Amino acid sequence: xxxxxxxxxxxxxxxxxxxxxxxxxxxxxxxxxxxxxxxxxxxxxxxxxxxxxxxxxxxxxxxxxxxxxxxxxxxxxxxxxxxxxxxxxxxxxxxxxxxxxxxxxxxxxxxxxxxxxxxxxxxxxxxxxxxxxxxxxxxxxxxxxxxxxxxxxxxxxxxxxxxxxxxxxxxxxxxxxxxxxxxxxxxxxxxxxxxxxxxxxxxxxxxxxxxxxxxxxxxxxxxxxxxxxxxxxxxxxxxxxxxxxxxxxxxxxxxxxxxxxxxxxxxxxxxxxxxxxxxxxxxxxxxxxxxxxxxxxxxxxxxxxxxxxxxxxxxxxxxxxxxxxxxxxxxxxxxxxxxxxxxxxxxxxxxxxxxxxxxxxxxxxxxxxxxxxxxxxxxxxxxxxxxxxxxxxxxxxxxxxxxxxxxxxxxxxxxxxxxxxxxxxxxxxxxxxxxxxxxxxxxxxxxxxxxxxxxxxxxxxxx
Numbered sequence: 260x261x262x263x264x265x266x267x268x269x270x271x272x273x274x275x276x277x278x279x280x281x282x283x284x285x286x287x288x289x290x291x292x293x294x295x296x297x298x299x300x301x302x303x304x305x306x307x308x309x310x311x312x313x314x315x316x317x318x319x320x321x322x323x324x325x326x327x328x329x330x331x332x333x334x335x336x337x338x339x340x341x342x343x344x345x346x347x348x349x350x351x352x353x354x355x356x357x358x359x360x361x362x363x364x365x366x367x368x369x370x371x372x373x374x375x376x377x378x379x380x381x382x383x384x385x386x387x388x389x390x391x392x393x394x395x396x397x398x399x400x401x402x403x404x405x406x407x408x409x410x411x412x413x414x415x416x417x418x419x420x421x422x423x424x425x426x427x428x429x430x431x432x433x434x435x436x437x438x439x440x441x442x443x444x445x446x447x448x449x450x451x452x453x454x455x456x457x458x459x460x461x462x463x464x465x466x467x468x469x470x471x472x473x474x475x476x477x478x479x480x481x482x483x484x485x486x487x488x489x490x491x492x493x494x495x496x497x498x499x500x501x502x503x504x505x506x507x508x509x510x511x512x513x514x515x516x517x518x519x520x521x522x523x524x525x526x527x528x529x530x531x532x533x534x535x536x537x538x539x540x541x542x543x544x545x546x547x548x549x550x551x552x553x554x555x556x557x558x559x560x561x562x563x564x565x566x567x568x569x570x571x572x573x574x575x576x577x578x579x580x581x582x583x584x585x586x587x588x589x590x591x592x593x594x595x596x597x598x599x600x601x602x603x604x605x606x607x608x609x610x611x612x613x614x615x616x617x618x619x620x621x622x623x624x625x626x627x628x629x630x631x632x633x634x635x636x637x638x639x640x641x642x643x644x645x646x647x648x649x650x651x652x653x654x655x656x657x658x659x660x661x662x663x664x665x666x667x668x669x670x671x672x673x674x675x676x677x678x679x680x681x682x683x684x685x686x687x688x689x690x691x692x693x694x695x696x697x698x699x700x701x702x703x704x705x706x707x708x709x710x711x712x713x714x715x716x717x718x719x720x721x722x
Contacts, residue, residue, distance in 0.1 A: 277439045284435050288428050311390075313341050314399060318392035321348060321357060328357035328395070335359075344385065344402045348395045349374065356395065381408065450475050457482040466490055514556055522549045555686060572621045572697060579618055579625070579657055580609045583650050586629040594637060602643020609650045618657060618720055620698055625718070628694040631687040632661040632714055640665030652720065656700060660715035667711030673704050691716055 320334025328348055330338065338346060338359060347365075348357040353374065355367040365383060374396065378389040385400035386408035454475050457467045467486035469479035528534060528542035587605050594603055636646045644665035651658045672685050676692065691714070692702035699719030704712040 273443050277436065277443070280439065281432055281435055284431060285428065288424075288431060313337060314388065314390035314397065317341075317346070317399075318390050318397055321392060321395070321397070330357065330359070341399075342401055342406065343399045345400045347398050348392070349398065350395055454478050454482065457486070461486060461489065464489070464493065515553070518549055518553050518556075522546055522553070525549060573623065574619045574621055576617050576619055577622045577625070578614075579616065579659070580614050580650055582622065582625055583607060583609065583629065583648060583659065586626055586633060587648055590630065590633045590637060603637060604645045606645070606647045607649075608647065613650050613652060616652065616657070616720075618718065620718055621694075624694045624697065628691045628716060629659060629661075631691050632659070632716070635668065635687065635714070636661060636663040636665060653717075655720055656717040657720045658715055658717045660705075660713070662705075662713040667707055667709075668704065668714055670710055670712070673712050676702075688714065 316337050317330070317334050320331040320337070321328055322331065345360040345362065346358070347355050347361050349369060350356045353369045353371065355361070358367075362383070369377075377387055377398075381387065381403075382398070382400060384403055386403060386406050387401075388399045390397040390399070450473060453469050457469050457479065460467045461482065467482050469482055471477075471480040471483065525542045525546035529539050529546055531539065531542075534542070584607060587607055591603065591605055633646065633648070636644060640663065642665075644663045646661065646663045649658075649660045649662075651660070668688075672688065676685055676688060688702065695702050695716040695718060700717035702714065702716045704714055706712050
């Protein structure tokens with residue numbers, strides 16, 4: 260984080276420098292304008308330092324009564340609040356007829372020439388301002404330590420050239436700001452470009468090896484360390500996943516032989532007429548449970564390979580409608596063989612336009628996903644149910660839907676589908692989800708009124 264703060268501080272100073280440069284340019288432009296005016300017109304910039312309204316208000320409050328001039332209370336309050344240090348009123352003869360805080364060293368009578376001189380400049384070192392009020396002339400003086408007066412003459416050429424000067428100042432400011440912003444922006448871009456590329460490489464799980472120099476050198480070093488750590492961790496995870504996949508495959512292979520013997524012997528015993536009906540039933544039950552264990556082991560093996568991308572997809576052109584009918588037929592025939600087929604009814608809903616649609620997919624995996632969904636409906640409804648299987652197309656997906664009139668999929672199963680630590684048996688549905696994702700699709704659930712769910716999955720089209 261220190262490097263980040265350093266970058267922020269560096270570029271904050273840069274912004275401050277940009278502002279100072281712009282102010283300096285403005286100052287140069289103003290000095291240039293002043294030099295131009297001084298050279299061409301012999302004048303200086305005008306400077307106003309007193310509101311004319313204050314003098315006007317004071318002048319209105321100064322009244323003459325029997326030859327005596329008095330300032331009203333309101334006028335005195337206005338005068339005391341002003342910037343003036345003293346004030347006096349002169350009659351046409353130049354005599355002081357009224358005064359306020361006028362220094363004792365000041366004359367009380369002035370000639371026309373003296374009035375003409377100090378009205379434009381200073382009186383005894385005090386900058387003054389003049390206001391004519393009826394037959395009197397009001398003279399206001401300010402503290403010379405606080406106010407400085409400059410004599411200003413403004414010519415018509417200044418106002419004629421003023422729009423041009425304003426446009427020039429604005430244009431120069433914009434050009435300087437644009438150059439500085441583009442320059443520093445390019446520099447910042449060049450500084451941060453390797454960092455951004457390093458982050459993108461990390462996101463793509465590629466190794467990062469940035470040069471650890473310059474302003475962002477510390478950040479580059481952190482990215483290099485992170486890349487090395489992630490690479491080491493990725494290699495460790497790959498070794499672990501490979502070992503897990505191999506272990507599951509090995510266990511599945513080792514169990515397959517004894518399990519096949521159990522299935523074969525139990526099948527033979529279930530058909531042995533010398534055994535009692537009860538014992539044949541027990542043997543048939545052993546066979547069914549053994550087949551279920553074999554299916555679970557196969558699902559576990561396949562799910563492991565799909566999870567760690569160890570199962571290559573054998574894609575080829577196939578007809579989803581034909582796969583759907585074949586799977587339903589196999590499930591129904593198996594139930595007939597078990598003697599429970601009469602309790603199940605299957606409806607296949609496929610529109611005519613879906614019959615000839617072809618997709619490029621792994622036919623074996625799609626059949627496994629369909630068997631798992633159909634198997635759920637059969638296995639969890641031993642008393643029988645009505646199963647409706649449909650095939651539809653929506654945008655770029657083809658949907659396989661399975662609905663039944665039985666118990667449906669429990670809410671707890673749907674809630675724990677993404678929970679690897681769940682104790683709920685959902686291996687079959689997880690495998691359907693993995694097969695769908697391997698084909699660019701997903702597993703979805705449709706809630707029933709009573710709170711259970713029906714399932715469907717999609718694959719991308721074309722897959």
